[in-house]
Amino acid sequence: MKFILNGQTTEVAAHPMARLLDVLREECGLTGTKEGCGEGECGACTVLIDGEPVCSCLVPLAQVAGKAVVSIEGLHDHPLQQLFMSEVGAQCGICTPGMIMTALSLGPAASLDEVKTALAGNLCRCTGYPAIYRAVLKWRGRATPA
Amino acid sequence: MTAVGRSVARKDGIGKATGEARYADDLVFPGMLFGRTIRSTIPRGRIRSLELKFDPAGFTVADYRDVPHQNVVALIADDQPFLVEREIRHLAEPILLLAHADREKLLAAEVAIEYESAEPLFDPERSTVVFKAIEIHKGDPAAALAAAELVVDGSYRTGHQEHVYIEPNGVIAVPEQGGVTIYGSIQCPFYVVKALKSLLGPDRHLRVIQTETGGGFGGKEEYPSILAGHATLLALKSGRPVKLVYDRVEDMLATTKRHPSIVRHRTGLTRDGRLVAMEVDVLLDGGAYVTLSPVVLSRGCIHAAGPYRCEHLHISGRAVMTNTPPNGAFRGFGAPQTEFAIEVHMDRIAEALGMDPVAVRRLNALRPGDTTATGQTLREDSSALQVLETAVERSDFLAKRELFRGSNRGIGLSLFYHGAGFTGSGERTLKSRAKLILTPGGVRIAVGSTEIGQGTRTMHAQIVADALGIPYENVEVAQPDTAIVSDSGPTVASRTCLVVGKILEECALELKERLGGLGPAEYYARHGELTIERGYQLPDWIQWDEENYRGDAYATYGWGCDVVELELDPDTFEVKLHQLTAVQEFGRPIHPALARGQIEGGTVQGLGYALLERVVMREGAMANAQLTNYTIPTTLDTPDIDVVMLENPYPGGPFGAKGLGELPMDGPAPAVVNALRHLGLDIREIPATPELIDQVATAAARPRDDSKAGSRPREDSPA
Numbered sequence: 106m107k108f109i110l111n112g113q114t115t116e117v118a119a120h121p122m123a124r125l126l127d128v129l130r131e132e133c134g135l136t137g138t139k140e141g142c143g144e145g146e147c148g149a150c151t152v153l154i155d156g157e158p159v160c161s162c163l164v165p166l167a168q169v170a171g172k173a174v175v176s177i178e179g180l181h182d183h184p185l186q187q188l189f190m191s192e193v194g195a196q197c198g199i200c201t202p203g204m205i206m207t208a209l210s211l212g213p214a215a216s217l218d219e220v221k222t223a224l225a226g227n228l229c230r231c232t233g234y235p236a237i238y239r240a241v242l243k244w245r246g247r248a249t250p251a
Numbered sequence: 252m253t254a255v256g257r258s259v260a261r262k263d264g265i266g267k268a269t270g271e272a273r274y275a276d277d278l279v280f281p282g283m284l285f286g287r288t289i290r291s292t293i294p295r296g297r298i299r300s301l302e303l304k305f306d307p308a309g310f311t312v313a314d315y316r317d318v319p320h321q322n323v324v325a326l327i328a329d330d331q332p333f334l335v336e337r338e339i340r341h342l343a344e345p346i347l348l349l350a351h352a353d354r355e356k357l358l359a360a361e362v363a364i365e366y367e368s369a370e371p372l373f374d375p376e377r378s379t380v381v382f383k384a385i386e387i388h389k390g391d392p393a394a395a396l397a398a399a400e401l402v403v404d405g406s407y408r409t410g411h412q413e414h415v416y417i418e419p420n421g422v423i424a425v426p427e428q429g430g431v432t433i434y435g436s437i438q439c440p441f442y443v444v445k446a447l448k449s450l451l452g453p454d455r456h457l458r459v460i461q462t463e464t465g466g467g468f469g470g471k472e473e474y475p476s477i478l479a480g481h482a483t484l485l486a487l488k489s490g491r492p493v494k495l496v497y498d499r500v501e502d503m504l505a506t507t508k509r510h511p512s513i514v515r516h517r518t519g520l521t522r523d524g525r526l527v528a529m530e531v532d533v534l535l536d537g538g539a540y541v542t543l544s545p546v547v548l549s550r551g552c553i554h555a556a557g558p559y560r561c562e563h564l565h566i567s568g569r570a571v572m573t574n575t576p577p578n579g580a581f582r583g584f585g586a587p588q589t590e591f592a593i594e595v596h597m598d599r600i601a602e603a604l605g606m607d608p609v610a611v612r613r614l615n616a617l618r619p620g621d622t623t624a625t626g627q628t629l630r631e632d633s634s635a636l637q638v639l640e641t642a643v644e645r646s647d648f649l650a651k652r653e654l655f656r657g658s659n660r661g662i663g664l665s666l667f668y669h670g671a672g673f674t675g676s677g678e679r680t681l682k683s684r685a686k687l688i689l690t691p692g693g694v695r696i697a698v699g700s701t702e703i704g705q706g707t708r709t710m711h712a713q714i715v716a717d718a719l720g721i722p723y724e725n726v727e728v729a730q731p732d733t734a735i736v737s738d739s740g741p742t743v744a745s746r747t748c749l750v751v752g753k754i755l756e757e758c759a760l761e762l763k764e765r766l767g768g769l770g771p772a773e774y775y776a777r778h779g780e781l782t783i784e785r786g787y788q789l790p791d792w793i794q795w796d797e798e799n800y801r802g803d804a805y806a807t808y809g810w811g812c813d814v815v816e817l818e819l820d821p822d823t824f825e826v827k828l829h830q831l832t833a834v835q836e837f838g839r840p841i842h843p844a845l846a847r848g849q850i851e852g853g854t855v856q857g858l859g860y861a862l863l864e865r866v867v868m869r870e871g872a873m874a875n876a877q878l879t880n881y882t883i884p885t886t887l888d889t890p891d892i893d894v895v896m897l898e899n900p901y902p903g904g905p906f907g908a909k910g911l912g913e914l915p916m917d918g919p920a921p922a923v924v925n926a927l928r929h930l931g932l933d934i935r936e937i938p939a940t941p942e943l944i945d946q947v948a949t950a951a952a953r954p955r956d957d958s959k960a961g962s963r964p965r966e967d968s969p970a
Contacts, residue, residue: 130277135270136270136273136274136276136277137269137270137271138270139274139417139418139465140276141417141418141419141499141878142499142877142878143498143499144499144877144878144879146877146878146879147417147878149417176270177269177270178269178270180269185268186265186268186269187265187268189267189268190260190261190263190264190265190267190268191260192844193258193261193706193844193845193847193848195263195267195268196466196704196705196706196848196852197267197416197417197418197463197464197465197466197467197703197704198263198266198267198268198272198463198465198704199274199416199417199418199465199466200417200465201267201268202268202270205268220886221886221887222886222887224886225885225886225887226885227886228415228417228878228883228885229417230414230415230416230417230466230468230852230856230883231466231704231705231848231852232848232851232852232855233851233852233853233854233855233856233884233889233892234851234855234886234889235851235889235891235892236844236847236848236851237886
């Protein structure tokens, strides 16, 4: 099975029904994508498939044949990564890669409401979310909400 | 430039944001097997027979007979086995362990177990097995109640709460030197050492290393000892590393939860609103084994009278056994339950008096010089009135209280406090230690306190940097590895800053003296290695009588006032949260951005506890053990939060700091329910789901029967 992983054409021998999450973590050794629930509720395993954020625990490998998959390892010094740390949008950090991948899909002038709606499928148990908003809005050049 | 008080760059580095940080499930060891736990499917009874229904080739199988020393998870009591021998006390109790290199084969393996079932007990009010009972007496409450001008009583209930750390529990056991090294998602590495000593006997090699940990909140305080024991048995039997990582369903089904509670209040008052007598009865559902229930009950009882002055009181508490998985540590540790009860009760008292909720609290709030329920005289670092007045003013509480009247919007508040550190003389017996090791470029901190998201590494490094007078960047923090670090006690009880931070501050001051004016690098180059290790000194003035629950329960307290504004959908009874004002005083923030994160995060956990998070127990186990139908707050459930951090330094804390981790969990639930009360809804129970609000609203529309409002048992069906 061939797909484009973080810009590189990649071939893996896994079962076509293997979860993309497991293929990334175990076949490709990319453990930045995390499993929080295995049923598409928490968003910790979010990756981009052809630019769309998707829970990789719900995607069988066969579905990404020929497609472009970007995991957290596909980002290089993205400003959002630094901002998640400096704004304390990451505490324990387990939701952070998925949260960042989802946030990448936001348009350039996202409002606070748009950020909330975009991230509604990504659970964070540590921050209560405001620090995540601060990180994302700072990346988009928006003022921090009072 | 000094580090304390500034939001300096965190010691975590960038790894959490790049995916490079390594959590337990990310680690792979050569020859590693996967582990699986076979659990009971009945809540109470005995095992009659057990049969493996698979080809055992390639499998490692372990049961209680493989325990080398004691089949006891050593903690407070010695009642809980690592693996069932015959008697089953709860559903999902571990019976048998399997390991295999191929996860598919492991999961397909079937084990047939026949049971002899016994009648389970699920109702804590009917339980006669008492794990712990506590009595707190002050003055003469019976006489004061008899003389009171007004008496208000009521009963309040809270449900289970699941931690939902986003990383489920997981450990890896690696056989080494005739013993084992554990890597895992762990809050308290030395608790695991203690439990494994009981499992393996005293003389085996034991080393516990904390991996990056994806949230804990108490859920990885005592429970990882069980996982580590299981993985150890499989690793020793197979001679190979064994990874045991729970999936979400198993984690929710089998691991500990917050204790459900029933708290009864009977309070005597004067007509002008002063509390003259309090009788409080606290009942906690401990589940099937003791675990930490005695100390959860202790903290719950000590906080049960709320942050109020009352000279005559009796608090009576019991934690009892039921046939559900054991309940255990969860942020707040008994106080969120009892502070929910007193704060909802205070709004009912205000109603009975015809006073507003602020006036009745202002009149009775503890001030410096007042004594608490245990007779502790509060010092100047007490801020009940300050947090109350600030929150009321900042939220425009009284004006909104009038403005919202007659609408479907409500506003409510709660006043709360939280003792920092172990209770009473607990820190004296714990004998925590901390260590500083000189490095070529500065100094390394070596403590067992774990970073679980809250900022331990950063906050400790700030304290050491400033106490030693060196740049923050020159302070390193060692990974908690029990072979290297000092046992600084568990990472619990809001003690990591107050207690361990204090020892580190003293280590740094001693080191500074030893350096004799040289910089660390200079000293190292001239004289070589130097390590300073010190123990904690609980201030001498703290006197505690454990027998009678009298004296200085905590060295210091954090104080908070939450104001919640919400809107009720009149058709669906859904609650929309609009605004939350959180005013909290915890000495002073070492790292303001991390401190704010603790308040925001703890507050949102409290909002979930108030409205959303309902553990449905069916036949003694969680029927909704999935994130699909056990819902925690998402971005869309979370209101704007206005955080105010007041300062009132505690002289015994590092740079005046107290503890903060648990305080924010205590206030949100009663503030939400008091805002619903502002809408005329007599709710005395959480979670206040739309179904419960519907029941209460419907009951309110019928002729009143006060004894039943808000506390009827509800239909036990999945959410």
